[in-house]
Amino acid sequence: MKGKRLCVFMVFFLEPCTIMDSGSALRQVIMWLMDSHQVKQLIQSVGLNVLIQQVVDRLKFDFQRWSSFQKSARHAIYHPKGVLELMPCADDTLYSFKYVNGHPENTHSGQLCVAATGLLANQVDGYPLLLCDMTWLTAVRTAAMAAWVIEWAAPEHHQGRLGVIGTGAQAAFVVEAVKTLWPLKVCYYMDIDRQAMDQFEAHVSTMGVQSVRCETAAQVCQSVDVIVTLTAAKKHASIIQCCDLKPGQLICALGGDCPGKTELSAEVISKSRVLVEYEPQTRIEGELQNCPQHHDVFALHEVIQSSIPVREHPDDWVVFDSVGFAIEDFSMLVVLYTLIQSYPESATVLDWVPSVQDPKDLYGALMVGS
Template identity: 30%
Template structure:
């Protein structure tokens, strides 16, 4: 068993980017399965897949009242890793940290392949746990010098801006040379940005075509359940759509709300070179990111190997 602190210590955030890129590029995975269970006032997501002789299953709970009612993060869960050849359980770990880092890494992989190489301005719409992870991951692949941050709660945006503008606030260089500005409306952020990341649990679209300029990459991350939606129809109609997993996006992503939208490619096809990425400097691209089980399996497999190397973790005697 690996705890949250052990998960955070075994792999650096930057390690996830190449790890997730390799996972997306694979063509030999087991089918990627998704199930969704409403449990008012929250919901459970179940994701499963496997490769290289292991199978991973994640159960994630999303209860957005947890910060107010329990003083705890909105998302909590576990990942179980199994030997895919005989069913033996190998690893149980806290999943929210993995989800945060692998999701940001997937966006960074999309930015690496789909954003303009001269992208310097990033808009982050939403200030939850994913916001800081996305800022760090995207800065690892593009020369971001300016960030526009929006939140439904303006105080959260102001706090995020103050924290991440502070030069060397973390004792390192992560924020040096970075300007972070809170803005009152999502469109104000989008119209100034080269990359826009949407990170809210909204069920009402709030970002449209008029909120963007030519050449923008939009990573739509918040829509991971059938009733969640962040993008207006006119944006999906005009953009080049790239999915993480098309059948999953059709079930719970932005594609779910406009199912006749043509899909240009899955991200893995672009990584492998079987489909082209960005084709013009002015093309608007939407990456529909619903979060895939192969990301969780890749992370769990790497953490399991690292735990063995570093002799970290606690034996879990389920059959004592």
């Protein structure tokens, strides 16, 4: 069934599995559980390119109905070593959240910089439908979101040249997603970690994309149409300066976001048209930290729902100040839940919530059989 494609972007909600005990009011609600091994198995069964396209389809659908969602900036707890975040949102029928960390120094001890867990629940009764590892899925949805923006915001007369600055855990996913949606011909890349560049080059070579190693970020910028930054260092960095750029370029700033961490110089932001997912969150965590509050930004959902031009002039720089927003995880979880219905062997079925004879007698249900 590898490569099988399902149309998921029109799926709002699937009824949870229920089992009725004959002769009683006992109601058993089934929840799906997926650990990282099961998620990996499902992605390999479906095919990564197919999954990316399905996630993009769902993102398009959900961003078109932006007003249908209850939204808030993510809740974050900060530690000297990193950040721990909770990202909730909901429409009229489904609720989701993702718990995710960002600890750049983890890789020094063989741990992931970013690990995530997600939950999808039924709004009507509040019962959980799906609990899963979202570490790979976060990489997929981040890449899908970037590729979708590149698809319609890249310079009109581009030559299929992508630049990647920061070739860590997220980078190959971005190239895979961009290749799926955009006529990518060559990828220029650089990182301060030579081993990370070697690994990235090996992955890109399997995708049929030409790759060119660069020594500096400026060299990358001068060679491409679209630039993606994917750095993790928690500091106000200026990886890209105005003097590095060519007219009309698109910059996708994707590196992990939190207060005190940026990738672009303030001058680049001030001279660019800035696209954001959810401005209240981006002001706290994104490149907008380097800009005054009155700096104009353009919300992605407004741009795609209206005739607002991405550029006023072909030479305008455009920055996608991506911080990752909860609706993107909602879209990812709905796609996953839909796929499970076709690949039920990829998940574990659990009776997660107690099934009780009398929902008003929780104590009595606990004491049964004691």
